[in-house]
Amino acid sequence: MAILFFATSINAQDKTRLLNCRTMAGDHFFILTPKSLQQDTVYWMGMGNICVARYDHPEKLTEEDLKWEIPASRVKDPDLIRQICRSGTLVFKYVPDAKTSPRPKIGEPMPAFTATDTEGNVYTEKSTLGHPMVINFWFTGCGPCKREMPELSSWMDKVPDATYLAVTFNSPEQIATVVKERGFKYHQITCDKQLISKFVTNGFPVTVIVDSKGIVRTIVDGTDSEKQDYLLHTLQDAANQ
DSSP states (O other): OOOOBOOOOGGGSOTTOOBOOOEEETTEEESSOOGGGTTSOEEEEEETTEEEEEESOGGGOOHHHHTTOBOGGGBSSHHHHHHHHHHSEEEEEEOOOTTSOOOOOTTSBOOOOEEEOTTSOEEETTTTTTSOEEEEEOOTTOHHHHHHHHHHHHHHHHSOSSEEEEEOSSOHHHHHHHHHHHTOOSEEEOSOOHHHHHHOSSOBOEEEEEOTTSBEEEEEESOOHHHHHHHHHHHHHHHTO
């Protein structure tokens, strides 16, 4: 699972702007996970509400990878990011496994899963049949995830006959403030590894639409207004069938 932060190239951004770089390999800062490290173990280190993706093999970085390195002078709070990598709490560890089932394809049935939300409600691929379902993958250190939350929550009024799940590896305590401040109304699935391992292959956020027959209708990596419009249209179409 390559963990990417969806952002434009540094070359396209205001050169005076400090960047939220939450990916480190050795003492190298990145916005995107370097290609050469995408099959390496990633350690999500946390401190407060900040998570940093740490890769432990900077010697694998190539000249092409280093073209995307962000100099420390352009990084927001570089010393804090370094401190989190060294002494933060291990929140989530992902070890790529060649035997892991690939991400479900569009048009295939939703894979088997069991998930319990913070209210104690249990969801499975069978219990959610009969209504469309939205699954949004996020975590507390992901700015794009937090920015899209009000828009995602508005879908619940537009398509009320659907199941809305938000899935994160964070704990209930870690997400509480974000969920409240951003008004994120989805059913929160915390401390998850099962669903994340099935769907998150290129980074956060990821949004999945499943129709009432349990068929995966679309999987969208990242977020912007065009992707949100497309997802809502797909959800409305699934609800009308």
